[in-house]
Amino acid sequence: MAEEWATFGADLHLDLRDAGQGTGLRAALMDALREAVRSGRLSAGVRLPSSRTLAADLGIARNTVADAYAELVAEGWLTARQGSGTRVAQRSVPRRRTGSGGPGGQGRPGGARQGAAAARRARARPTYDLKPGMPDLGSFPRAEWLKASRRALTAAPNEAFGYGDPRGRIELRTVLAEYLARARGVYARPERIVICSGFVHGLSLMGQVLRARRVREVAVEAYGLEEHWRLLTRSGLRLPALPYDELGTRTDGLPGMKGVGAVLMTAAHQFPLGGALHPDRRVAAIDWARASGGLVLEDDYDGEFRYDRQPVGALQGLDPERVVYLGTSSKSLAPGLRLGWMVLPESLVDEVVELKGHMDWTGSALDQLTFAEFLESGAYDRHVRAMRLRYRRRRDELVAAVAAHSPQTRVSGIAAGLHAVLELPAGQEPEALRSAAWQGLAVLGLNRFRHPDTAPAQDGLVVGYATPPDSAWSGALAALCRVLPAP
């Protein structure tokens, strides 16, 4: 999920993360543009997008782009003429080239060879990112966050700047308890909440706590994230998988799995299949936990985003003493905040806090206070509502495009969240992935998420529809449709 591609047209890919070794964004942007010209990805005469457009696409200040353009004009890489915009300069002939160069050099044999090389490179780097797991980063509410930040920084008592409570700031835990109760049906008292740096942090703490309690096996779902499984196996845990059927994960099988001390679940919105766990199965999970003394680890990764029906409350509300609830702001706001939370059974609080204290104390107090302000002021609710509308529109467009171009393709898991599953005829997933790569489309196959114990049952693509910037969305949809079986 770490890759972020900024795209304009289908031609120029600027990876500011790689390029940013210099001093700041302008230099990084200049490097990336120089490299694109040097390598032929941008050929002589090509018109660049306006600084406004590129700035919006990259999510950077317009002045940064304008300054970079101006300096590259001064250096001779670009030309700017009134009425004709900014273009790649006609460069003097490199020694190796045989063509005549100069004006009109574009489209000549040398240029064509450059173009082919550029096309090969373009295929190596995806143009469109439809991998799941990332929200729309361009919608981060910068102005509102800054406001909350100002209020938090002004109101913070001096002690907030000291070493903090390893559970996190009380201000945040207090408003979070109220929010989680209201929005997710979580029974959350502030003293049972532990702020962490995201789901991975929380799961890693739980893996260690379980091992310290001599748990040897944690049941997982038939489909899930390999990164999470690996984290638990690194703690020395074995991970048998529960089967999956039309009611969801077969938690009714838990009593038959001797040696299992906990189960990891995405109850509200199975990842990646997209269903909600059937009420009977929810009860079965809790019954098992009560009878066996086991724990349910509830990964509520995108509980805020539901479209066609009432929100499904968290499993945790059924029995707060047997469920560890794990939530984050990574899908609702941005992963870059590194703000997550665990709501713990009372009997686990001390163990988790002690373990966490050994590793890193706690996250930034200022971010926690800012997030508390952001929640308390209602800005979080407004943001989630706005994003729900945005994602729902994206989802509707995805469903419509697939229906128009490949009516036989079923789209499932669309009632909630930021991704959908496009079901493919048996055996067609590898070919669809190859075709996607050829189109410069980054998308993941459903079988990548299948647990090794689970037999292959369905081919498909897992499509994250939140990620592409608006300028790339229709192109991404079109590329996706070309990958699907024709009617």
Place this chain on the structure above:
Amino acid sequence: MAEEWATFGADLHLDLRDAGQGTGLRAALMDALREAVRSGRLSAGVRLPSSRTLAADLGIARNTVADAYAELVAEGWLTARQGSGTRVAQRSVPRRRTGSGGPGGQGRPGGARQGAAAARRARARPTYDLKPGMPDLGSFPRAEWLKASRRALTAAPNEAFGYGDPRGRIELRTVLAEYLARARGVYARPERIVICSGFVHGLSLMGQVLRARRVREVAVEAYGLEEHWRLLTRSGLRLPALPYDELGTRTDGLPGMKGVGAVLMTAAHQFPLGGALHPDRRVAAIDWARASGGLVLEDDYDGEFRYDRQPVGALQGLDPERVVYLGTSSKSLAPGLRLGWMVLPESLVDEVVELKGHMDWTGSALDQLTFAEFLESGAYDRHVRAMRLRYRRRRDELVAAVAAHSPQTRVSGIAAGLHAVLELPAGQEPEALRSAAWQGLAVLGLNRFRHPDTAPAQDGLVVGYATPPDSAWSGALAALCRVLPAP
């Protein structure tokens, strides 16, 4: 170090951390004041400090205090009269009391009994905090930080809100490399820097890396922080101690310690003794590391604060391939930011990054970008310069007060840092600590920092002089002087 006491006079102690279970600071302050009145710590008729003074002492907004006062007046706990300030109300007689109560009740037998109980409670909670390890939290540059925050949030590219590089933001690593080279003589390329959440995080990662490399023993200094030692022993490492003499830690003994794979050192400013490692001993540490393939873990916790002589550069500059440099913003800015950094030998980068990625990815991108702005704009240099002056003045006042009240007491380790050692005659440390506790003075004994392998050599007190707010500083100094041997 987690405790922070806000004090006015020597009467009222408000612990907003404990009290903050309600909704926000005002409620917490109200709870604390109610409790102080209820328990008799604030007796009827006592005049409270002005809202301005109390707000400054607690580092909170004046309005918060004024609002809390107003509500407590409305609730009948306090009275406010023009010209007479805010006072504790004469409450109606509690059933248990035998006195007449009412106006004038203050100073009567019941009041006196309450006073004695209050005095007992006051002894249980320290009035003055001179424990080492904490900077002046009231000096956190809120306005400058907010400015940097605004610039960072405005300039951040969209991808900054995504899952980041586990090494941390490139913008921060770039300016940090430049700063560390300039200010601490560290050889730091951005790709060798890993941002972490503080020293404990970095040391915990190193402990795991060393164990994975089959290192069994890490040599430590004769005096140090037990918390750090415990962290390494938790990774399964044994920690033999190096002796200490007038040239500093005897790194010349390292070649004779078979089985030691690394050494943990505070080379620039030994903690807590306060000396700088002699050049010969620096070279000896590096020579040992080169010859044996060992590593030096350099804890550069307060390298920025030197008063009487040229800064001592980091050991790391002598051999960046054999030294792991660990620094933080906890002493120079505030522990609450949770921002630290490791500068790693090239051969360790991948291992540390992989391990870190398993645990928590990386800290908040926004804080990292803000800190990068703060560094790059020169605000960090200005802040460090201002704090250096402030701490130097505190140190001078400490030295002068001790010279005046206890001329035979030697104050050592005063060339740098935020703490000093007050040397005591043999056997007098326990009595001095008891006397300090009686005075409501939180201070630590030197022997608390002694490694179990090290024979007792010197009694003393370790005094952190950065922590008390200005309003409490002269009281803290006076209490400290009463603890020391009279002339």
